[in-house]
Amino acid sequence: MTTTLTKPPADPAPPPPPKRGRRSKAARAGGQMHAGPLAYVILALFTFGSLAPLVWTAIAASRDNQRLAQTPPPLWFGANLFDKLEMAWTDANLGEAFLNTTIVAGVSAVTIVFLSTIAGFAFAKLRFKGRNALMLIVIGTMMVPPQLSIIPLYMMVAKLDWTDQLQAVILPSLVSAFGVFFMRQYLLQALPDEIIEAARVDGASSWRVVWHVVFPAARPAMAVLGMLMFVQTWNDFLWPFLVLTQNGNPTVQVAVAGLGRGYTPDQSLIMAGALLGTLPLLLVFAIFGKQIVGGIMQGAVKG
Amino acid sequence: MTTEHDTAAPPVKGGAAPGRPPAGASAEAAKKRARLSRRWQRDMRWSPYAFVSPFFLLFMAFGLFPLIYTGWASLHQVELTAPTDMTWVGMKNYTRIFDDDFFWNAAKNTLTIGIISTVPQLLMAMGLAHILNYKLRASTFYRVVMLAPYATSIAAASLVFVLLFGRDYGMINWVLGLVGIDNIDWQNDHWASQLAVSSIVIWRWTGYNALIYLAAMQAIPQDLYESAALDGASRWRQFLHVTLPSLRPTILFTVIVSTIGASQLFGEPLLFDANKGASGGSQHQFQTLGLYLYEQGWVNQHLGRASAIAWTMFLILIVIGVINSVISRRLRASS
Numbered sequence: 001m002t003t004t005l006t007k008p009p010a011d012p013a014p015p016p017p018p019k020r021g022r023r024s025k026a027a028r029a030g031g032q033m034h035a036g037p038l039a040y041v042i043l044a045l046f047t048f049g050s051l052a053p054l055v056w057t058a059i060a061a062s063r064d065n066q067r068l069a070q071t072p073p074p075l076w077f078g079a080n081l082f083d084k085l086e087m088a089w090t091d092a093n094l095g096e097a098f099l100n101t102t103i104v105a106g107v108s109a110v111t112i113v114f115l116s117t118i119a120g121f122a123f124a125k126l127r128f129k130g131r132n133a134l135m136l137i138v139i140g141t142m143m144v145p146p147q148l149s150i151i152p153l154y155m156m157v158a159k160l161d162w163t164d165q166l167q168a169v170i171l172p173s174l175v176s177a178f179g180v181f182f183m184r185q186y187l188l189q190a191l192p193d194e195i196i197e198a199a200r201v202d203g204a205s206s207w208r209v210v211w212h213v214v215f216p217a218a219r220p221a222m223a224v225l226g227m228l229m230f231v232q233t234w235n236d237f238l239w240p241f242l243v244l245t246q247n248g249n250p251t252v253q254v255a256v257a258g259l260g261r262g263y264t265p266d267q268s269l270i271m272a273g274a275l276l277g278t279l280p281l282l283l284v285f286a287i288f289g290k291q292i293v294g295g296i297m298q299g300a301v302k303g
Numbered sequence: 304m305t306t307e308h309d310t311a312a313p314p315v316k317g318g319a320a321p322g323r324p325p326a327g328a329s330a331e332a333a334k335k336r337a338r339l340s341r342r343w344q345r346d347m348r349w350s351p352y353a354f355v356s357p358f359f360l361l362f363m364a365f366g367l368f369p370l371i372y373t374g375w376a377s378l379h380q381v382e383l384t385a386p387t388d389m390t391w392v393g394m395k396n397y398t399r400i401f402d403d404d405f406f407w408n409a410a411k412n413t414l415t416i417g418i419i420s421t422v423p424q425l426l427m428a429m430g431l432a433h434i435l436n437y438k439l440r441a442s443t444f445y446r447v448v449m450l451a452p453y454a455t456s457i458a459a460a461s462l463v464f465v466l467l468f469g470r471d472y473g474m475i476n477w478v479l480g481l482v483g484i485d486n487i488d489w490q491n492d493h494w495a496s497q498l499a500v501s502s503i504v505i506w507r508w509t510g511y512n513a514l515i516y517l518a519a520m521q522a523i524p525q526d527l528y529e530s531a532a533l534d535g536a537s538r539w540r541q542f543l544h545v546t547l548p549s550l551r552p553t554i555l556f557t558v559i560v561s562t563i564g565a566s567q568l569f570g571e572p573l574l575f576d577a578n579k580g581a582s583g584g585s586q587h588q589f590q591t592l593g594l595y596l597y598e599q600g601w602v603n604q605h606l607g608r609a610s611a612i613a614w615t616m617f618l619i620l621i622v623i624g625v626i627n628s629v630i631s632r633r634l635r636a637s638s
């Protein structure tokens with residue numbers, strides 16, 4: 001059944017080459033042309049569209065239900081922001097949720113990066129029987145949404161009594177075909193064969209090559225992949241929602257969603273929770289935005 | 304790689320191994336070299352498999368096995384209250400869901416929401432990428448800003464959009480009111496609610512897809528544009544005749560990925576529902592297959608039936624995959 005699915009992605013593979021084009025900035029398509037004023041107007045609109053809902057989240061969080069049920073909706077901040085943030089923090093058990101999510105996202109990001117780097121290295125630089133077929137399978141698995149597997153996973157969790165335990169969320173999240181593909185693409189062009197040969201001549205085992213040659217060479221891509229995986233796991237919703245309960249041991253997303261599903265919704269409290277749940281990642285993007293953008297463009301595949 | 308038997312010391316092949324000069328001709332040294340070279344060959348042959356095996360083991364345990372087991376479970380009656388008790392019922396789960404109007408409703412909604420969310424998303428992403436490909440001031444700034452929605456989780460984004468799409472006091476209806484449009488019932492109206500749910504998807508993914516298109520655009524050789532310009536092609540014609548054809552594989556790829564994403568839509572419609580149910584609105588007007596699966600499995604507590612839904616979705620994806628491979632083969636043949 002995987003074989004039918006291995007076909008499609010074989011074709012999309014072309015996106016990655018961009019890297020080659022980026023090397024010489026002069027050769028950029030269209031890069032020569034300066035943008036006209038219209039381009040800036042459109043960009044301003046998109047910038048507004050991207051940020052306005054987030055800013056408005058903060059505005060709504062700084063108000064209360066009464067104000068949110070009036071007709072011109074609030075367009076500027078009220079006085080309640082910090083009260084509401086504090087309330088959301090305690091009501092939604094966000095302290096524990098943050099700790100849990102950091103553990104889940106951290107452990108799975110680090111593990112995925114490590115496993116993807118060694119596998120990506122093998123696919124990019126080592127010769128072995130069945131390499132191409134296995135790589136096709138890896139790409140094929142990217143096309144199978146993990147959601148379709150949740151029922152047996154849920155049975156497993158029930159059987160092992162793992163409800164509300166973090167490993168129930170961490171373990172399934174470790175499967176990342178995207179990571180393998182991403183590291184392979186990077187190492188193909190970033191790691192010259194000569195360096196590996198040289199290490200081999202010095203008598204280095206494959207493992208030593210990985211440790212002393214591959215990891216140093218792959219560091220930038222590893223950092224980007226780590227961030228992408230951290231974001232993905234941090235934002236993961238369906239599976240944590242099924243196996244972690246809001247009052248038991250929630251991740252941030254479960255806790256935030258729980259706020260929204262209360263019986264007497266305090267809208268600004270919900271917004272405060274949504275804001276708190278989003279802020280850490282927005283911060284990461286504000287700091288490492290350039291690297292993340294570069295990583296997405298390089299991988300050019302949805303994770 | 305060279306010999307089949309690790310145990311048989313290949314004396315001559317030793318040269319490929321650690322290239323140390325042979326130290327003396329003593330038997331000891333020869334043995335040592337043989338041992339080293341055996342280890343070397345084992346390393347060369349098996350290490351690649353050791354490096355790729357963790358991925359495949361994890362995939363088998365948490366991807367492939369559950370996927371296949373879903374098919375098995377779909378032939379059983381399994382209740383959420385006792386997920387490990389399975390009773391064989393054959394195809395009954397499938398006949399049940401195929402007889403259920405809500406299944407077909409969900410399938411239809413998934414399709415329409417999928418179209419409403421994917422088509423504008425990718426078109427806007429394309430336009431945006433085209434603009435980002437110009438020489439711009441602060442180009443990194445725009446790229447990062449476009450990713451802010453991607454950094455926002457489904458849960459947070461959906462909750463915010465519920466409020467923005469409020470019928471009586473929502474921001475969007477207020478703005479529409481300014482230009483004379485009456486309040487729209489974004490929760491209960493069939494098309495309006497689907498549009499609202501789609502807008503969450505569009506908001507989160509447009510910037511991301513724009514970056515993917517941008518990456519592909521930057522890989523197009525400049526001389527293609529130069530010769531097009533020499534032929535007197537306007538910017539628009541250059542876009543049509545140079546950019547778009549070069550992006551074909553990328554476009555196909557984003558279409559596939561977005562289609563798969565759309566077929567799995569769950570969190571957005573779940574959290575968009577003001578009644579906090581899993582029915583996708585009071586009339587099931589925006590219930591997707593993902594949500595229907597959840598409702599059958601975790602609200603109605605029939606995991607077997609939910610498995611049948613999952614397996615059906617999987618078969619649909621295979622069909623999409625086959626269609627895709629046919630299309631891409633055609634494209635390749637034509638170019």
